[in-house]
Structures are given as structure tokens and as C-alpha cells.
Amino acid sequence: MTDVQETTARGLTSAQVRERVAEGRTNDVPRRSSRSAGEIVRANILTRFNALIGSLFVLVLIFGEWQDGLFGGIIIANSAIGVVQELRAKRTLDRLAVVGETPVRVVRDGDEREVSQREVVLGDLIALGTGDRIAVDGPVAASRGLEVDESLLTGEADPVHKAPGDLVQSGSFVTAGSGSFTAEKVGREAYAARLVEEASQFTLSRSELMSGINAFLKYVTWLIVPTAVLLFASQLSSAGGVGDAVVGAVAGVVTMVPEGLVLMTSIAFAVGVVRLGRRRCLVQELPAIEGLARVDVLCCDKTGTLTEPGMDLDDVVDLGRDLPGRDALAALAAADQDPNATMRAVQEGFGTPDPGWTMTGSVPFSSARKWSGASFGGHGSWVFGAADVLLGTGDPSRAEAERLGASGLRVLALARVPDGSFDAPEKLDVTASAEPAALVVLRQRLREEAAETLRYFAEQDVTVKVISGDNPASVGAIARTLGLPGADHPVDARTLPADPAEMGAVLEGNSVFGRVGPQQKRAMVKALQAKGHTVAMTGDGVNDVLALKDADLGVSMGSGSGATRAVAQIVLLDNSFATLPHVVGEGRRVLGNIERVANLFLTKTVYSIILAVLVGLVHVRFPFLPRHLTLISTLTIGVPAFFLALAPNLERARSGFVPRVLRFAVPAGIACGVATFAAYWLASESAATGFEEDSATASLALFLVALWVLALIARPWNWWRLGLVGVMGAAFVVTLGVPSLRDFFALHPDNLYNDAVGLAIALAAALLLSAALRWVPFLAHRNR
Known part of the structure; x- marks a missing residue:
């Protein structure tokens, strides 16, 4: 005799349960509501972009000054923020997964009790009722009209009747009737182990948003290698040495990588999950x-x-046909050991005592039939269900049911059917054979x-x-x-x-x-x-x-x-139905803000490519040191993107993420790149200036145009969005005004004429960009 066969109607004893737990024969499957802590750390550190930026950081430390390696802090920031945010999301999901887990009703020592799915042991006798999800595999021990939907396993939607001895599998659920089964396969042997792991996986699976971002990153990766070669060759001939050439090439290439885009996307998703978790x-x-x-x-x-899940019994209307309707209703309520919400309302609100009828047969409720029934020996067979299903169109009691139903009440009918009707319930024409006895009126509770x-x-x-x-x-x-x-x-x-x-x-x-x-x-x-x-x-x-x-x-x-x-x-x-607006609002906030952030990062990628190509073709020294671009990117992209990614946003998402972003990022990037190169070119033509002054002029032009791009992306404007743009502008002014910061970032705007020319070029580029986005039909989608 096997362990499973030892189970009787009294279930396992406490001693048997302890023995099985000690032997490890439980349903204790590792919960996978998110990646493990180790996987989270590895996934956020061992990335393609960290490897790329890390390599460029090492090159700058070898050939340049440490100040030019500030962009290496991106590795630490990206990895740290990503790890912290996902660990927070993991804790929230793990905690909520425990709360949301469906308990299992087991019979032990003759008593029915609820335990968690992880506490089920091999041989447990598990009770089943309508709506219960089957957590482990095993044979049916008892069936009272038990019907199981196995569509999650087989794809077949029709419920399957289960008789004693038939196998039920985890992943299916009870649609009608009740019964019990014996746990024969638990833990990793059960189908549920794989189903739960797949259903609760915390992952960024394929979506239009992530597909678009991956497309951007793939194209940028293809462009980095030829651009780096072109820049190094041009810098070697113009900068005067291998070290300066490497630093110039790195400065041009590192800004092409939209390193913060994936980070901000992950943060926005993770914060959305945590926020919704706090709302249960x-x-x-x-x-x-x-x-x-x-x-x-x-x-x-x-x-x-x-409506609220429960209902209240409002009235029982006797149809006056000399039938013991009230006694039959009381008998049905007393005989139902696994009542649904409707029968529970009858049990709680009906005042007629149980007549003591003995049930000899039953048909469980199903949403397909819309009625349930029971036979009571010499007291006949009775059905209870939807009034418009049990009552014929010409029946006057149906008109009364429709009148009551039109006022918002729920109306059910109780009727007697011929004995033997339940031998083949699927063939029963209940409307034609039913003899109406009473209308049962329920009042639903509005939320x-x-x-x-x-x-x-x-x-x-x-x-x-x-x-x-x-x-x-x-x-x-x-x-x-x-x-x-x-x-x-x-x-x-x-x-x-x-x-x-x-x-x-x-x-x-x-x-x-x-x-x-x-x-x-x-x-x-x-x-x-x-x-x-x-x-x-x-x-x-x-x-x-x-x-x-x-x-x-x-x-x-x-x-x-x-x-x-x-x-x-x-x-x-x-x-709570009231949670849904927060759910929808959170989704719109995340997706709309990610699109804003994508515009910022892709604009930087485009102007980096424009600058790299122009410098390579003209064979002039690259206008920036890496520290210049670190400062400009931080103030016009990095810091603002963090706030914009988490800001309120109720705009409904639309398809076409990639073309919409490109229609803004390409012209904005061209405006930034061309204006910057023009200001640098004109400044470098002056014999009275050197690289530091020319670079300061280019930095001023790029910062001003990029700041205007940030202002355009921040629309619709309000006090905090305009304040964000203003603070970023003020931070750049402070950097230029404080001698120690000015020296640290190697910014020396000492030629006022060139700086004025750079300012004029930046203003012209900003105006042209705004006009194009407003008046060119292909680009005017951004106009708000």
C-alpha cells in the first residue's frame, strides 16, 4: 500500500503530516515572483553598456586625465540604481505574492482546514468547491457533480466531469460541483510548479516599447565602431598625439551611447510596480x-x-400554484455544502426552517446552464436559477420577474421538474418542463x-x-x-x-x-x-x-x-474597483514619461553622431573633452530625465513609439550638432584663441540648444517643469562663475566675441527647431 493510498475520508493524521514534512515530501516549490538577488546584481552589472563604457573609461585613465573619466560614474550609478530599485520591487512582489496566494482546504485528523499551497504534503486529502484552483496533481477521491476546466492545460474550454479515480492536474480549476482528491504529485513533480513560475515571472518581455528601445540601441551599436575609427584617425592628425587622439575619440563615442535610456525605463517600470503594490x-x-x-x-x-461580492435576500414571492416552494427553497439551502454567493444570501436571509428533506441527487450550478437542482426522495426534483431560463415567455410570472429586474434587483426562479430529470441534465429542456413555484428577489450591494x-x-x-x-x-x-x-x-x-x-x-x-x-x-x-x-x-x-x-x-x-x-x-x-483609475494612471505615467526620456537620450545620440562625422570629415580636433560632455549631458539629460520619468502623466499611449521619437530626436539632434560645430568652427578660425576657449564656445552653444530641447520636451509647461529647466540653466552658470569648477571642467569662456557668436548661433538653431516642429507637417505631431 502506497503513501497516497493510505489516505482515507479522515485525511492524514498530524503524525503522518510531520513525517512527510521531515522527509521533504511537501509542495514547497521556490517562489519565483522575481529574479533572485544574485541574478539582479549580475543583470545590472554585467551588461553590454557597462562593458563598453568601462572600456572607454580605462582608455581615458591611461591616455588622459582622471577628470575626463567622470562618465565612468555612469557605471556605478546605473548599476546601483538598477539593483536598488529592482530589489525594492522584488521585496514588494514577494510580499504581495504571499498575500495573493490561494489557500488550499485539506482534511487532516477528520477536520477540514486551510493551509498555504506550500504546506500541502504528499497524500493530503484536498477538498474542492466551485472556483477552487487545483494546486497539485492526484486522483479524485469523491465527486458530487464535480466539473473541472482544463483549458489551461489542454486548450479545450468545455468542462470535464470528474468521477472518483479520475486524475485532476494542477493548473485546472473547478467550474461546478464539489469533491475531493488525493495529492499524488507535489512540489516540482506537479504541473503547477512550472505554471506558477512562468505566470509570476518578473521580467521585461517583448513589447512595442522595449522593442523600440532595443532597435535604437542596436543601430547605435553598429555605428559606434566605424565612428570611433573615423574619429581616432582624424584626431591623430589634428590633435598632435596618440593620447589626445584617444581622449578625443572617446569623447565623441561615449556620448553616442544612450546609457541612461534602459536604466530610466527599468526604474520607471519598477517604481510603477512598487507604487501599485502600495495600493494593494x-x-x-x-x-x-x-x-x-x-x-x-x-x-x-x-x-x-x-457590485459587492455579497447579496441580500429582499423577498420570496410565492406564485400561488399550490407547491411547497418555501420548503423546497429551505431544503436546497440546507443541502448545499458549498454555497455560492446567491445561495449564501438565501441561507442568511431566509426565515423558513429546514424541512428535513433527504437529498437523493443533485446537479451543481454552472454558468452555462444558469441553474442548479436537487432531488428530495418523495418531495420531488427542484431547480433554482435564472428566471428567464426557467420561465417560459408566455408565463405571467416571467413578466413579473422582468419588472422587478428592471429596477436593478436580481430575480431568480424556483421550479419543480419531473422526477428523473437529472439523469441526463444536459438533455433537459428545463423551460418546457419546469413548474414555477416562487420568485427569489435579491438586492445587490453597489460599490x-x-x-x-x-x-x-x-x-x-x-x-x-x-x-x-x-x-x-x-x-x-x-x-x-x-x-x-x-x-x-x-x-x-x-x-x-x-x-x-x-x-x-x-x-x-x-x-x-x-x-x-x-x-x-x-x-x-x-x-x-x-x-x-x-x-x-x-x-x-x-x-x-x-x-x-x-x-x-x-x-x-x-x-x-x-x-x-x-x-x-x-x-x-x-x-476595490476604485483602484483601477490608479492602475490605468500609473501605466500612462510610465509609458508617457519613458517616451519623453527617450526623446532626450536619442537627441544626444543624434548630435553626437553629427559632431563625430563632421569632425572626422573636416579633420579638426574634437571640440570637447569627455568632462565637457559629462557636464552638459548631466544638466540637460541625466538629472532632468530622472524627474521627468517619475512625473504625473495621464496622456493615453499611442502606437508608433519609434517613428514618433525619431521625428523629434533627429531634427533636435541635427540642430544641436550643426549649431555646436558651426560655433566651434567659427571660434577656431580666430588666431587669437586656443582649444580651451574654442571648446568653451562650443560648450556654450551645445548647452543652450540642448537646454531648449529639454524645455520643448518638458511641455506642457507648469511651475515645476519650468523650474527644472531654470535650475539646470542656473547650475551651468554657477559652473562657469565659480573658478574652481571652471578649472575642474576646463571651461574658459574668455573670448566674449566668440561666445556672443556662439550664443547667436544657438538662439537661431532653437528658433529654427521650434518653427520646424510647429509648421512642418511631418514633425508637427509634437505640437501641444
Whole structure:
């Protein structure tokens, strides 16, 4: 007899559990909500850019002065900030992953108790109910109408009935019924070990944003080697020595590397995850941040999203057909050992005592059938479910149910069906055979924050679609109460066309849909995506899982089933619909600010290439020492980028990241490069000046144009953005005004005529750039 076979209906004993724990036969799989600390340190230090900049830093230390190696501090800053931010994000994700983990109900010593997934041991008897996620693998021990969705494993969406002895696997979830199974494969042997690791990985996976940044970096890498060779050759003939040639070539090449772009992107993503974590929002993968910013349609369920998960029993309307409806309802409530929210409301609010009927058979509730049922020996068979499913169109009680439902109440029907109906429930025509006995009226609890949240989305041009399995009139009444546009004409999803294009047209023209089945939710998401929309889907029930999987962004409530939390990219642990505006706002902040930062860094790359090519072709000494460009880059890019990357930003993300950035960065870079070279060339033509004075003139011209580029990127202007630009300008003036700083950075603007010419050239370049960005149609996308 194996360990697994020893399990009885009483489960393992405490002694057996301790024995298995001591032997290591537990489900203790290492949690992978992020990279390990060692991986984080290695990933942030051992990078291609650190290797490149480090090599250039060593060359400057060998051939130049240490002041010209200040750019080497970028390695320390990039690595330190990246490590610190990701470690903070790791701690937040690890902590939230523990909070958001679905507990498992095990039977031990004859008692049912909840334990964490990591505390399950080999041979545990695990209880299952509707919505439960299966955490380990094993055979079914008991089944009471147990149906399992294995779509995460097989791709087949139809629930599978499980009888005793059938295998259930981790990664699937219960859609109907209840039962138990024995843990036969735990830990690394279970399928869940791989599923959880993949689902909760903290990584920057492929996205339009990261693909665009990688494209920029790839092109720059290709240009660095030929540019370095060209610069070294030209500097060797013009600078007078190998040392000066190396320093000049390094100065030209190091500014081509947008070393801070990846850093700022990672920081913005990581800070976004941490900020959302503080709002009890678990981001399971970083690309979800980008998806947040692009959402323009939000599909949400009514139950658990617009309304509180629980309900209150409002009334039981006896239909006067001489049927023991109240006794039957009390018997159904007493017999349900795993009640859903509806039956729980009946149990809590119904005053009729249990008649003591003995249940001889049952059919669990499923979202496909929209009813459940039970047989009670000589008291008949009863069904309980949606009124418009159980009641015929000509039944007067259906009209009463629709009248009540139109006021926002949820109305269910109780009816008797012929004995033997449950032998083949899938073939039962319940509408034709049901004999109505009572209407059960439930009052749903509206979320206090729902109306304000819907107003926020309307202001942000995000269209909200309420997709519910409930009666359309009832859903529409609740949506009207909350002020949702288009709620006056709810649509019965059973009338939707099957063709995706036609369905998409109906979806775009309406806001409220009732009687939506699980497969329809999935089809509706795909139809909206086919219309070019970026769709977010919220849900908390097992009937939402398929739609959550297919949506561009899946959002689950923390109180939802384990299955929904497993497939969603974002989990709202506090179950608050009001968190969603913060979620969307954080995504827009991150993506919009990364685009601003990309404009800054790519502008520097373009003007570095322009300067390097012009210097190489004309064969003059490179106008800057590395320390000059370190100062200018710090004041016009590095420091401002940090603040801009973390600033508020509610602009909805648009596609076309790469061409949009290039349409700004290329003309801005050309303006900076040409103006700088022109000022340097004119200054060097004067026999009365030397390299230090000429370099100071070039530095002044480059700083002024780059500062104006920063001002353009900082739009729309407000007090702190203008203040940021002003402080950077003041810092440069202080550097020129303090003798020790002036000497340290080798800036000596002693020729007033050349400096005035450089100033004039910079002003002209700034004006031409502004005019081009405003009036040239191809570039005017930046005009705000």
C-alpha cells in the first residue's frame, strides 16, 4: 500500500503530516515572483553598456586625465540604481505574492482546514468547491457533480466531469460541483510548479516599447565602431598625439551611447510596480504596465466589480400554484455544502426552517446552464436559477420577474421538474418542463466607488462595457444608477450575431450586455480587438477566466477564484474597483514619461553622431573633452530625465513609439550638432584663441540648444517643469562663475566675441527647431 493510498475520508493524521514534512515530501516549490538577488546584481552589472563604457573609461585613465573619466560614474550609478530599485520591487512582489496566494482546504485528523499551497504534503486529502484552483496533481477521491476546466492545460474550454479515480492536474480549476482528491504529485513533480513560475515571472518581455528601445540601441551599436575609427584617425592628425587622439575619440563615442535610456525605463517600470503594490495591487509581470497605458476599452463584470461580492435576500414571492416552494427553497439551502454567493444570501436571509428533506441527487450550478437542482426522495426534483431560463415567455410570472429586474434587483426562479430529470441534465429542456413555484428577489450591494470610477474612465476616453451573465434589464438598471453612458438600452447577448465583424459593430454601439456566457465573453473580447481596440477585462469568477486570458490586460479581484488570479496580469488584492483609475494612471505615467526620456537620450545620440562625422570629415580636433560632455549631458539629460520619468502623466499611449521619437530626436539632434560645430568652427578660425576657449564656445552653444530641447520636451509647461529647466540653466552658470569648477571642467569662456557668436548661433538653431516642429507637417505631431 502506497503513501497516497493510505489516505482515507479522515485525511492524514498530524503524525503522518510531520513525517512527510521531515522527509521533504511537501509542495514547497521556490517562489519565483522575481529574479533572485544574485541574478539582479549580475543583470545590472554585467551588461553590454557597462562593458563598453568601462572600456572607454580605462582608455581615458591611461591616455588622459582622471577628470575626463567622470562618465565612468555612469557605471556605478546605473548599476546601483538598477539593483536598488529592482530589489525594492522584488521585496514588494514577494510580499504581495504571499498575500495573493490561494489557500488550499485539506482534511487532516477528520477536520477540514486551510493551509498555504506550500504546506500541502504528499497524500493530503484536498477538498474542492466551485472556483477552487487545483494546486497539485492526484486522483479524485469523491465527486458530487464535480466539473473541472482544463483549458489551461489542454486548450479545450468545455468542462470535464470528474468521477472518483479520475486524475485532476494542477493548473485546472473547478467550474461546478464539489469533491475531493488525493495529492499524488507535489512540489516540482506537479504541473503547477512550472505554471506558477512562468505566470509570476518578473521580467521585461517583448513589447512595442522595449522593442523600440532595443532597435535604437542596436543601430547605435553598429555605428559606434566605424565612428570611433573615423574619429581616432582624424584626431591623430589634428590633435598632435596618440593620447589626445584617444581622449578625443572617446569623447565623441561615449556620448553616442544612450546609457541612461534602459536604466530610466527599468526604474520607471519598477517604481510603477512598487507604487501599485502600495495600493494593494499585484502586478504579475512588467509588460502589464505598458498594457495599462494603451487600454481604450474596459470590459467589466457586474458582480464583484460594480457590485459587492455579497447579496441580500429582499423577498420570496410565492406564485400561488399550490407547491411547497418555501420548503423546497429551505431544503436546497440546507443541502448545499458549498454555497455560492446567491445561495449564501438565501441561507442568511431566509426565515423558513429546514424541512428535513433527504437529498437523493443533485446537479451543481454552472454558468452555462444558469441553474442548479436537487432531488428530495418523495418531495420531488427542484431547480433554482435564472428566471428567464426557467420561465417560459408566455408565463405571467416571467413578466413579473422582468419588472422587478428592471429596477436593478436580481430575480431568480424556483421550479419543480419531473422526477428523473437529472439523469441526463444536459438533455433537459428545463423551460418546457419546469413548474414555477416562487420568485427569489435579491438586492445587490453597489460599490460606493463605482460611480466615480466610471466617471473617471469617461473623462479619460476609456469606454466601459458591462458584460454580465445576469438579466440584461437588471444589469442595465444598475449601470444607469451608476451613470454609465448607453445603459438605457441593454442588450441580451443571446441575440448577438455570431460573425465577429457584426458582433464588433454591436459592441461598439452599446455599453451593457446581459446573459453573456463564458464563451461569449471570450468572443466579445476578440471582436473588440479585431476592431483595433486595446481591451482590458476585469472579473472574479471562473466564468471570466477565458476572457481574462485573451484580453490585452486581465485584471482579477483579490477575492475572486484562484483560477482568475492565476491567469490575470494584475490582481486587485483589496477588491476595490476604485483602484483601477490608479492602475490605468500609473501605466500612462510610465509609458508617457519613458517616451519623453527617450526623446532626450536619442537627441544626444543624434548630435553626437553629427559632431563625430563632421569632425572626422573636416579633420579638426574634437571640440570637447569627455568632462565637457559629462557636464552638459548631466544638466540637460541625466538629472532632468530622472524627474521627468517619475512625473504625473495621464496622456493615453499611442502606437508608433519609434517613428514618433525619431521625428523629434533627429531634427533636435541635427540642430544641436550643426549649431555646436558651426560655433566651434567659427571660434577656431580666430588666431587669437586656443582649444580651451574654442571648446568653451562650443560648450556654450551645445548647452543652450540642448537646454531648449529639454524645455520643448518638458511641455506642457507648469511651475515645476519650468523650474527644472531654470535650475539646470542656473547650475551651468554657477559652473562657469565659480573658478574652481571652471578649472575642474576646463571651461574658459574668455573670448566674449566668440561666445556672443556662439550664443547667436544657438538662439537661431532653437528658433529654427521650434518653427520646424510647429509648421512642418511631418514633425508637427509634437505640437501641444
